[in-house]
């Protein structure tokens with residue numbers, strides 16, 4: 001059976017949550033308030049992103065430059081390598097923006113498939129797009145569960161790797177979940193089985209030591 005590994009970006013591949021850190025640091029109180037409300041579940045990601053971007057008064061290209069300076073989890077390359085060896089496709093799913101995710105991967109020299117929200121600059125104006133918005137969810141801007149479901153429909157097994165609240169929808173539909181941070185708390189609170197990890201070399205090790213045992217039906 002074919003397997004797809006979906007992986008979150010902010011806080012997982014990039015140990016720094018780039019959008020939250022950038023906007024809460026450089027876009028002032030309005031952006032911080034939006035993030036607080038999002039964390040409390042009062043607003044969805046579309047509204048949060050719109051408010052963060054509109055609260056930011058500086059040059060938005062600074063966000064892309066900021067992303068290029070952030071470190072990558074040192075195990076990411078190993079995870080790609082082990083996945084490739086075992087015939088596992090890797091897809092990055094993010095409720096953040098391609099605008100900083102692409103320069104980050106470019107800087108670190110990785111080419112990966114990414115589904116995310118989009119920010120484009122046209123005539124000096126920032127335009128946000130949410131091509132993967134899912135009405136049925138209503139909370140996420142890019143509901144990761146849609147991408148997971150699309151692969152499940154093709155009969156594939158799903159491994160999911162993430163650290164946060166934007167991973168909740170997808171994690172509950174995956175066959176195997178690797179969790180840290182808030183996602184771990186969510187899995188514990190909701191009875192979702194998971195493998196704990198600290199960094200991506202832990203996940204790579206588990207894939208190397210055998211997909212069969214990882215995907216054994218419980």
Ligand SMILES: [Mg+2]
Nearest residue numbers: 008010011164
């Ligand atoms: Mg995250």
Ligand SMILES: [Zn+2]
Nearest residue numbers: 137140143169
């Ligand atoms: Zn969702």
